[in-house]
Amino acid sequence: MSHIVTESKESDAKYRGLLEAAPDAMVVVNQAGEIVLVNVQAERQFGYGRDELVGTNVKNIIPEGFAERLIADALRSTEDALAQQIGTGIDLTGRRKNGSDFPIEIMLSPFESAEGILVTAAIRDISVRKGAEETLARLAAIVESSNDAILSKSLDGIIQSWNQGAERIYGYSAKEAVGQSIAILAPPGGEDGIRDILERIGKGERVEYHETPRMRKDGRRIEVSLTISPVKDSTGKVVGASTIGRDITDQKRAEAEIKALNNTLRERMADVDTTNKELEAFTYSVSHDLRAPLRHVDGFSKLLLEEHQAELSPEAQGYVAIIRDSVLQMGMLIDDLLNLTRVGRTQLSMQVTGLNSLVEEVRADLTRANPDRMIEWKVETLPFVDCDPALMKQVFVNLLSNAVKFTRPRKSAVIEVGTVLQDGHPLVFVRDNGVGFSMKYVNKLFGVFQRLHRAEDFEGTGVGLATVQRIIRKHGGRVWAEAGLDKGATFYFTLGSGDDPQKEEPTHSGGTK
Amino acid sequence: MTQNDPQILLVEDNAKDVTLTLHALRGENLGNSIQVARDGEEALDFLFCRGEFAGRSFDHPPRLVLLDLKLPKVDGLEVLSAVKGDPRTKAIPVVILTSSREESDLVESYKLGVNAYIQKPVEFDSFRQAVKQLGLFWLVINQPPPASSFRPEGIVEP
Numbered sequence: 064m065s066h067i068v069t070e071s072k073e074s075d076a077k078y079r080g081l082l083e084a085a086p087d088a089m090v091v092v093n094q095a096g097e098i099v100l101v102n103v104q105a106e107r108q109f110g111y112g113r114d115e116l117v118g119t120n121v122k123n124i125i126p127e128g129f130a131e132r133l134i135a136d137a138l139r140s141t142e143d144a145l146a147q148q149i150g151t152g153i154d155l156t157g158r159r160k161n162g163s164d165f166p167i168e169i170m171l172s173p174f175e176s177a178e179g180i181l182v183t184a185a186i187r188d189i190s191v192r193k194g195a196e197e198t199l200a201r202l203a204a205i206v207e208s209s210n211d212a213i214l215s216k217s218l219d220g221i222i223q224s225w226n227q228g229a230e231r232i233y234g235y236s237a238k239e240a241v242g243q244s245i246a247i248l249a250p251p252g253g254e255d256g257i258r259d260i261l262e263r264i265g266k267g268e269r270v271e272y273h274e275t276p277r278m279r280k281d282g283r284r285i286e287v288s289l290t291i292s293p294v295k296d297s298t299g300k301v302v303g304a305s306t307i308g309r310d311i312t313d314q315k316r317a318e319a320e321i322k323a324l325n326n327t328l329r330e331r332m333a334d335v336d337t338t339n340k341e342l343e344a345f346t347y348s349v350s351h352d353l354r355a356p357l358r359h360v361d362g363f364s365k366l367l368l369e370e371h372q373a374e375l376s377p378e379a380q381g382y383v384a385i386i387r388d389s390v391l392q393m394g395m396l397i398d399d400l401l402n403l404t405r406v407g408r409t410q411l412s413m414q415v416t417g418l419n420s421l422v423e424e425v426r427a428d429l430t431r432a433n434p435d436r437m438i439e440w441k442v443e444t445l446p447f448v449d450c451d452p453a454l455m456k457q458v459f460v461n462l463l464s465n466a467v468k469f470t471r472p473r474k475s476a477v478i479e480v481g482t483v484l485q486d487g488h489p490l491v492f493v494r495d496n497g498v499g500f501s502m503k504y505v506n507k508l509f510g511v512f513q514r515l516h517r518a519e520d521f522e523g524t525g526v527g528l529a530t531v532q533r534i535i536r537k538h539g540g541r542v543w544a545e546a547g548l549d550k551g552a553t554f555y556f557t558l559g560s561g562d563d564p565q566k567e568e569p570t571h572s573g574g575t576k
Numbered sequence: 577m578t579q580n581d582p583q584i585l586l587v588e589d590n591a592k593d594v595t596l597t598l599h600a601l602r603g604e605n606l607g608n609s610i611q612v613a614r615d616g617e618e619a620l621d622f623l624f625c626r627g628e629f630a631g632r633s634f635d636h637p638p639r640l641v642l643l644d645l646k647l648p649k650v651d652g653l654e655v656l657s658a659v660k661g662d663p664r665t666k667a668i669p670v671v672i673l674t675s676s677r678e679e680s681d682l683v684e685s686y687k688l689g690v691n692a693y694i695q696k697p698v699e700f701d702s703f704r705q706a707v708k709q710l711g712l713f714w715l716v717i718n719q720p721p722p723a724s725s726f727r728p729e730g731i732v733e734p
Contacts, residue, residue, distance in 0.1 A: 354675045354698055360701040362596040394698035
């Protein structure tokens with residue numbers, strides 16, 4: 064079947080020209096729903112050739128809602144049915160030849176023709192508009208669900224939109240807030256700030272992370288961080304402001320707490336500083352005040368022996384000798400203690416130091432001080448390390464003089480200094496073949512005033528190894544010992560680098576247990 | 577220099593230390609011409625010829641000042657600073673003789689221009705030895721500063 068407009072060739076051509084000039088797809092149908100005419104846009108939109116469309120039912124391309132509207136039924140006349148459609152934009156769904164659907168909006172206009180009433184449908188593909196609407200809806204949902212308060216206001220401060228975040232943060236519902244002045248959020252005296260912001264926005268400026276107090280509906284004061292941007296109309300004129308506000312009350316409180324804690328910490332540090340200064344003053348006074356009376360005891364007992372010897376019995380002279388011996392002992396004790404405390408309050412002055420040169424200096428001093436001793440020294444090549452050379456020398460002085468002291472009963476003393484690798488880190492060791500000690504007492508070895516030998520056998524103050532430990536720990540290293548009774552002793556130490564000073568020391572280590 | 581002008585000024589507040597020091601110096605016949613000042617103020621009065629010592633002259637300075645650090649009223653470092661800071665006394669040799677071996681004391685003393693720094697040994701023999709050697713060195717071996725070293729104009733004139 065073919066129905067064509069046949070009134071005249073001329074009018075047909077005119078009508079066709081009009082159809083083709085239209086920007087939308089145009090489809091002309093008769094009252095039975097058959098397509099009688101289409102334009103190029105219609106072919107393009109639906110993916111059919113013209114011949115495939117003309118003569119077919121319009122339901123093929125618009126499955127629902129169109130054909131039904133054309134038909135008169137028992138309740139309405141044809142005229143009525145058509146009159147309802149005129150000029151109305153109807154949202155329907157179009158179907159392409161390939162079966163895919165797309166949203167359309169159609170406008171219908173009926174007209175009388177020789178073949179009866181025909182209806183022209185102008186069909187617009189509204190997928191783009193629909194997409195934009197969806198995007199808008201999605202954005203609106205995001206705004207709505209945001210935890211931050213998102214609101215807009217006019218330049219005179221009248222609230223225009225208000226999301227759930229704003230409701231949660233400020234306590235006003237959208238209904239309560241929209242139409243009100245933004246000044247309802249100002250805490251007493253804070254209105255000027257709000258006016259200033261609106262003035263800046265009016266000049267097109269943007270305000271970022273502005274931290275300010277606000278007042279909730281319930282009167283509670285909160286701290287917010289606001290970012291406010293100008294909203295412009297299509298001509299670029301600023302017409303309002305959009306505000307994103309975040310409640311930072313908790314954050315502010317946490318910051319204040321941290322600040323308070325820091326202040327407390329600073330005060331404590333100052334206390335520690337004071338305590339250290341007091342300790343310094345104390346050691347100073349120990350060095351000065353305790354040594355003076357000792358000097359006097361020694362000086363006058365010496366003068367007693369020299370100038371009044373005739374008046375003293377041999378026994379009395381022996382007692383005076385004991386007094387002088389004790390004085391010397393106490394003098395050493397004070398010196399050692401001062402050394403120990405000096406380590407504690409000395410700042411490390413690090414430099415790369417060859418341990419061999421330190422050991423050599425100490426060995427030379429010890430050899431000079433013990434000319435009658437036969438000592439075989441075995442000193443390996445030692446590493447260069449980053450350390451405080453003065454303190455590191457003290458370590459070797461204490462360890463090597465111990466080695467010399469405790470090998471005294473040996474006819475041929477052997478003292479070794481060397482390195483071994485343990486877990487990839489170099490250890491330095493000092494080994495002797497002296498009297499050693501029982502490992503039972505190893506935990507006392509590094510304690511201040513702790514001695515494992517009787518003073519009659521081996522003199523000493525019990526401070527030397529405590530000093531060694533303090534120096535090594537200050538360098539971030541650790542020190543421990545292995546020994547056997549009458550089987551010599553070996554002292555090991557590490558220095559900082561790669562070693563965790565907090566690390567649990569091996570079971571035979573000394574230290575504070 | 578007259579016979580009566582002391583050659584050594586011993587600045588020492590502790591009577592026992594004074595006794596021991598004098599004892600050591602007497603052993604070398606250096607004890608006859610010693611002035612003892614018992615605090616920093618007295619030492620400055622002597623050195624700057626004022627107060628009790630107003631009759632003294634800057635022309636007859638001691639050949640050696642033995643100076644303790646911890647002193648009543650004016651401490652040793654202040655005395656040292658005053659002596660070394662004044663052209664009339666600057667050339668007088670000053671030796672610190674103290675119990676302290678605090679690094680800060682050493683640093684400060686040398687910065688102020690001390691001529692030597694001795695820590696008093698606890699052992700009397702060592703102490704006596706140190707004092708004797710000091711006395712011998714500064715009074716016998718060392719060439720004392722000439723009189724012109726004590727005149728302020730001597731410093732500015734070439």
